[in-house]
């Protein structure tokens with residue numbers, strides 16, 4: 724399964740964490756199918772965790788609970804979820820990007836995005852909404868440039 728932003732194979736991070744370091748960095752990794760060489764450090768200050776943080780992110784091989792195809796929940800994707808989008812750390816990814824896209828009603832998001840973007844007299848709450856939609860579209864690979872999301876204010 725090809726992810727529009729991260730591709731279809733594990734991404735070697737260049738860090739050299741040992742298997743123990745990675746497995747012990749988050750309780751949930753003990754039973755996961757992970758790619759050790761993809762681990763990247765987390766910024767714990769930005770995480771939203773009730774009990775245990777994820778000290779490292781690592782590419783995880785998963786089977787989509789909806790279509791049953793294999794996909795990777797990427798370390799970089801996790802960093803984005805947990806540090807930029809503010810998802811709680813135990814929020815888990817159980818569906819592939821295609822199934823998630825369908826659920827999100829992507830067409831509606833795009834038309835909403837275009838409408839808000841054209842509106843030159845947006846209220847503050849409309850701007851917040853626009854930013855949220857832009858982040859989702861970025862996550863799904865519809866917006867390629869992160870700058871475009873960050874510049875919404």
Ligand SMILES: [Zn+2]
Nearest residue numbers: 787790819822
């Ligand atoms: Zn799926």
